Amino acid sequence: MEFSEVVRRRRMTRSYRDDPVDPALIERALENATRAPNAGFSQGWAFVVLDTPAAVRGFWQVQTEAAAEGGTPDRWLAGMMTAPVVIVPCSRREAYLERYAAPDKARAGLQQRDANRWAMPYWDLDTAMASLLILQTVTDAGLGACFFGLVPGRVEALKQHLGLIDTADAEAPHPIGAITIGHPGDPAAGARGSAARRPRVPWRQVAHRGRWGAGWASHSADGEGD
Template sequence: MEFAEVVRRRRMTRAYTDAPVDPGVVERALDRATRAPSAGFSQGWAFVVLDSPDAVAGFWRAQTDDALPDGSPDRWLRGMMGAPVVVVPCSRRDAYLDRYAAPDKARAALSEADADPDEAAGRWAMPYWHLDTAMAALLLQQSVVDDGLGCCFFGLVPHRVDAVKERLGLVGDGAPHPIGAITIGHPADPGHGARGSAATRRRTPWREVAHRGAWGAGWS
């Protein structure tokens, strides 16, 4: 598939068939994800791959509130829970601490204090371990689309993050931090899953968000 077509076809797939996912699709996606850029080539990402029914079900038990309003999943959750594969991309801050303690990065060295975003602000504009992992996650999604499947990146429920981390073994000092999750599978027929915001909101043309030279200049 041409790159432009991959970009055009990427959508948030919110419902899946029960067809299994070829393990080669996941392995190719992981390989391509590691081609993402990273600050100092720190490569501070990790991926927890859930590709068995028990592992996927365990993730959803950790991610979902025990008491749903009517005792059953809503349309969004029913569609998403049908995905046979869930990948949880995680960021590894320690990889950046180690990398920026190396001699060639000493001038930009991070410290343990940089765990606090306010403390880190004076050195780095943002915690790049999260940003770099997000870029890797996008490459993973585009690889899945290139193989003809669907996927959806979504955030973890804030008050369920600790439960998810415990379920996935992401505990203890230096454990990777999950930045979200990605469902992967064969898309179900349109109409089975919940409608996303893109169905009711206009996609903003690039000329309305690009500014040549300075903010507010617009694009002429």
């Protein structure tokens, strides 16, 4: 599949068939994920792969009250729980603080290993870019995937469940979300995404040449704006 086709076809899948996912695809997706750009080549990411029925069920039980108590899941949850694989991408802040304390990064002025001195948490940003490569790899293989946020108030419980526990010597990786993977099922069986209710904003309405508010005017062949 051409790259542009992968970009166009990628959608958040919210319902899956129970067909197994080829482990080779998961490994390829993880390999591609580690090709994502990352500040200072810190590579401060980690991926917890849940690919057995028991592991997947445990994830949902920790994340949702309905699954934990045997209640009736809503349409979104019912569709998402059918995915045979869940990947939990995690960021490792300490890897970035350590990398930028190295002598060759002195010009960045971040040797104090203080996360508050960073303009933004690049450990989360880079892990998110790695997650997108997982989504694109799955799309390229003809399967479906969905990245979604974790339930507020249940993140610590998930960290405990997955063994992501801080120690006196090291800070544990922090989950930034989760990715379901599987063969797409009947779309009607899952929740409708926001894209089904909201139009996609054309790129020309969000791109600005030179400065914010300038809008976008394409260059013609002679260099003039059109």
